[in-house]
Amino acid sequence: MSTTTKRRVKVASLAPEFYQAMIALDAQSATGLDPLLAHLVRIRASQLNGCAYCLDMHTLDARHEGETEQRLHLLAAWREAGKFFTAKEQAALALTESITLISVDHVPDAVYDLAAEQFDDKELAQLISLIVCINAWNRIGVTNRLEPGHYSPS
Structure with a gap:
């Protein structure tokens, strides 16, 4: 028998110092990386983790930055759609999957x-930082069942 939890805490308001630290960490995590590559990494990790809120947010951000619909649709099958993703993007996505899983x-x-x-080396360190950070955000989103549909790119 499964029951639905009625109460999920709001991390942002109940652990504000932690939440602000996550925002600061996130702001630094993709420094020096191509913004579209960073979006692909965030989206792929969010797909693997089943975080609907982060998927909504990062696909909107990617589109806002100029990412194509076709690449976004093919991202879940990036290995099979290799010609749509550069060697650098493929390497980043493979590392994203390995760290996430x-x-x-x-x-x-x-x-x-x-x-x-x-x-x-510096880019690789930033990529690892980005992957770790989005996985942390995904865990917050999934645990608290954050609902998609409320985010708008700036």
Whole structure:
């Protein structure tokens, strides 16, 4: 028998220092990375984590920044739609999947090495930071069942 939880805490208002720290962390996480690549990473992690709120937010942001509908629709099958994504984007998406699904196979050397071939050390550090940050946001969104449809790109 399944019951629905009636009460979900609002992290933003009940743990404001943590929430503000997450916002600051997020602001720094993609520094130096191509904005469209950063959106693809955020969207792919959110797809894997089932975070509807983050999917809504980051697809809107990606469109606002000029991302195409076709690439957004193909993102869940990026390996099969390889020609639509650059080698650098593919490496970032593979690393995103490995870090997001870390309990499956940790982060295989081959995936890490592929990313290291496409990104310099600073970019790779930023990419890892971005992936860790979006996974944290996804966990907040999923745990608190944040509802999509309330976000508007700035």
